[in-house]
Amino acid sequence: MIRLSNIKLPLDHPEAAIEKAVLDTLGIEKADLKDIHVFRRGYDARKKTNIWLIYTLDVDTQLNDRLLEKFADHNQVKATPDLRYHFVAEAPKTLTERPIVIGFGPCGLLAALTLAQMGYKPIVLERGKEVRERTKDTFGFWRKKELNTESNVQFGEGGAGTFSDGKLYSQVKDPKQYGRKVLSEFVAAGAPEEIMYVSKPHIGTFRLVSMVEQMRAKIVELGGEIRFSSKVDDVHLEDGQITGLTLSTGEQLHSKHIALAIGHSARDTFEMLFNKGVYIEAKPFSVGFRIEHEQSMIDKARFGPNAGNKILGAADYKLVHHCKNGRSVYSFCMCPGGTVVAATSEEKRVVTNGMSQYSRNERNANSAVVVGIDPNDYPGGPLAGIEFQRKLESHAYVMGGENYDAPAQRVGDFLKNKPSTELGQVEPSFKPGIKLTNLADALPDFCIEAIREAIPAFNKKIKGFALDDALLTGVETRTSAPICIKRNDQYQSLNTQGLFPAGEGAGYAGGIMSAAIDGIKIAEAMALSINASSK
Template sequence: MLRLTDLQLPLDHPDAAIQAAILHRLGISEKELIRYTIFKRSSDARKKSAISFIYTLDLELGNEAEVMQRFKNDRHVAPTPDTSYHFVTQAPARLASRPVVIGFGPCGIFAALILAQMGFRPIVLERGKVVRERTKDTWGLWRKRELQPESNVQFGEGGAGTFSDGKLYSQVKDPRHYSRKVLHEFVKADAPPEILYINKPHIGTFRLVKMVELMRATIEELGGEFRFESKVEQLDLEDGKVCGVTLANGEHLASDHVVLAIGHSARDTFQMLYDSGVYMEAKPFSIGFRIEHPQSLIDRARFGPNAGNTLLGAADYKLVHHCTNGRAVYSFCMCPGGTVVAATSEPNRVVTNGMSQYSRNERNANSGIVVGITPADFPGNHPLAGVEFQRQWESRAFELGGGTYDAPGQLVGDFLANRPSTELGEVQPSYKPGVHLCNLDTALPDYAITAIREALPAFEKQIKGFSMRDAVLTGVETRTSSPVRIKRKDDDLQSINTVGLYPAGEGAGYAGGIMSAAIDGIRVAEAVALSMTGGSGQAKAG
């Protein structure tokens, strides 16, 4: 097959226009084109009055050799690369032991799935509940201010990604096309087939719930075993090697291959690992607020007269500003047509995050507006200092919000003028349980407040209306990524000082988002499989 790239068509083109454009571009007849598939479709909105789609297409031709010869010097025509997934090994008929996967978020899902598909029958331990029960508990906080510390936005089947926009794109290097494996497995689990080719695929929370259940069922059919509400209390070690884990109920599970796929909020597990001597270090992350605008404002700024076109959907944005105080402020986890959600996992703290459904048809757009920080900003010189730094500002947000899990909020105009907000304007905040208006001046460190105040007017230059008076800031956003990195070796992906422990995904500091976490889960599963079968050299860190 041949791959044809950068084929440009008008936004409102009919389906037949794709085939016509292929025939014209290659100078072939209709009978010579056996079939085509869309590999990727993106939009070009640089000229708002004439937005277009850009296609990458895979073609099966009757005269492939002749076409390749004619276009041998054309970089837009080339053989279609092999993006299919190839297993690195298969489990032996008899397993000496079974691998354990701790955590069933995106990383744990794909680590367990790949291990199961290779025949290793993993045991999956998840501290939270199955996804539907977990969803009820999460709504309990949003509607009734009732927090379940082991079953919430952060903990439970599906991980933190379940309550998000469900974005399925990443900027990680992917030379072995793991992302295609991820997308194909999601489609098998009832995700919309279009995620295979649209430029920025997403799924949304309601669809993710069903998909997670179907993927769990697949792993079980392949011999995997699940233990929900099974918190790991202790990593069992002998001479610096993993020999198993001990659960909160006292049960011991023996295993010499443990995948650590915990999320970025597993603070008590970080502490347990540190106390056990597992090497880790503090790492940078970001803190800030959620900002909400009318989605229609973002659509107009991005798409001009094409705003509201159903083919384009709700517009997103990506912004960054380098401040005079040396800080960088950027948009994070932008959720078009979404809501701001309560995302704490600890009592008497407030944390925000963003979420969208597949339709992205809510009134507001929201995004984190966050400031990069480094371990030099944390008090003390401890690997877990970033955790305490997060807790400090989450507790302050709880206090500013009135101590009821309401989030502190402020209108952008008042924030820029450093005066308390007393009433809402055009934008109605979506955060549940509710928003308590106040002055956010003390909700973050002074340098972060200063940086955000400088950045918002700078973002106005890119998106007209971004610093509108009635836009709402809601605090605080602290869980942008893990505050620690549990270091692993580059070759076999094991902990640098604990044999048999495989730190993976977002909690270990090696991913950020659904796709990168899933990819890391595949890499680590391959490393475990190769170790268990005596293989080597094919599961490298990306």
């Protein structure tokens, strides 16, 4: 097949325009055309009154070889690359030891699925509940303020990404097209086909729930085993080699190949691993607030007269500002048409996160506005970042009234450093609820200073961003893991052979897609290691 790139068409073009563009670009007749497949569709909205759709198309014709020769020096016309995923190994028939995957978020899910597809019959240990029970617990916390510390936004089948916007794109380099396999598996599990070609695919919480169940069933069908409410309390080490683990029930499992896909909030597990001598480093992360605006305002600011167009959908944004105090402030985990939700996994702490459904049709847009920090800001060793996060979350709990409501403030009042006493036109979406206050001491002074400088700067890019009635809700602390469990070229811990640190919790991913991609890489590394050790 032939791949045509950078095919530009007007936003509201007729369906026949794609075929005409192919015929015109290749200089062929309709009779020579066999098939057209949309590989990618994005848009160029730099001019709000003149938005273009940008297509990458895979085309099959009667003249493929001749056309590829004719356009050999044309960057817009190339042979369609082979993007099929190829398994790196197959489980030996004499397999005596099953690999273990700890954690069943996007990273653990794809690691387990890939291992199962290669015949390794993995055992998956997830400290939380299966996804529907977990959803009940999470919604119960939002509605009744009853926190289950083992079943919440952070812990349970599907991981933290289940209660998010469900974004399926990332900035990781992916020359082997692992991301393509991830999307293909999601579509096979019930995701809409469009995620294979739109430039910024997303799913949303409710669709993720059913997808995760379908993927779990596939792992089990292939011989894998999924154990819920199975928290790992200890790992067994012998001369730098992992040999197994102990569950909170006291049960022991033996394996010399264990993937650690525990997510960014498994603080007790981080502490256990550090105490066992597994090499861990502190790493940078970010803290800040959630900011809410009416989605209609964001749509108008981004798309002008084309706001509301069905193809464009609810507008998003990505912003960054480098401050005078040397800090960087940026938008993070932007959720169009979504809600701000409670994301704590520990009692008497408040954490915010953002979530959208597939439709993205809620009234508000929200994103985190966060400041980058590094270990110099929280000296004290590899786990000092955890205590830094906990301190901010505990203080937010007190500021919110000590009942899991979150402290909040209108943007206009925040910029003027005065407490908010009443809401404006932006209605808060945070569940369980908010308490209006002054957020000036919710974060370190350098963070407050940086965010106060950044919001007006962002307003120059998104008109209305600094609207007085926009709402800030605190605190956002779980942007990524505050630690990195370093690994070598074989994806194993630097000082613990057979332990494969993976995904966000190990410091190697930041979102659903990058975590899932890392899960595939980990599965491949485990398979190759198992096969090498079985010879």
